[in-house]
Amino acid sequence: MNTTTDDKTIVKDYFNATGFDRWRRIYGDGEVNKVQKDIRLGHQQTIDTVVAWLKADGNLANLSICDAGCGVGSLSIPLAQEGAKIFASDISEKMVTEAQERAQKALKDASNVTFAVQDLESLTGNYHTVICLDVLIHYPAEDAEKMIKHLASLSESRLILSFAPKTLCLTLLKKIGEFFPGPSKTTRAYQHKEKDIIQILEQNGFTIQRKDMTSTRFYYSRILEAVKE
Secondary structure, three states: OOHHHHHHHHHHHHHOOHHHHHHHHHOOOOOOOHHHHHHHHHHHHHHHHHHHHHHHOOOOOOOEEEEEOOOOOOOHHHHHHOOOEEEEEEOOHHHHHHHHHHHHHHOOOOOOEEEEEOOHHHOOOOEEEEEEOOOHHHOOHHHHHHHHHHHHHHEEEEEEEEEOEOOHHHHHHHHHHOOOOHHHOOOOOOOEOHHHHHHHHHHOOEEEEEEEEEEOOOOEEEEEEEEEO
16 A cells, blocks of 8 residues: 555645645734644744754855745745745645745745645655654655655755644644644644664765754644764
């Protein structure tokens, strides 16, 4: 059974249908319920952490960055505002269309950001920095490993990932969340052991440089910055 294809089909269909409307609201600034608002805050904290890391290095202007799984452009747009050259992709056509519209509104000149509807594992090219935030949560361990290996092959210098860490506490929270009705119900999610993710990165020639953790009531994300040895 090809789980990668099955998982990708599920993710693609979800974010082109009911999932798109739900997550567009979460990633926007409109009215949402308490759970969705908490997830919005958590996701934004993850974005803010990564942007702060890159800005602190002082070399964002003209840096080539691949934003794999860009969603509605929450990361791509602020990085483009800093002058970085962005290639942003997402498996969902609706997400990419929304990202393009937001970029046109937010950027005086959107020529340094390119959006594409593309499967993560079909991405090509070489970039100084490859970033993949809140994507691995949609895929089991064996698929995540293939994705990380491919992302590593695109990176000339740095790879930044975020994922839901696998801990007993979060596993219990997820099970509790499955009982929520309607829009508060948890989406299909996979957690990953941090040591396993680090091992994959090290096997592909990267070492961990910076770490952070976003933790709200309903959003948990470990962020790792790995640099090429």
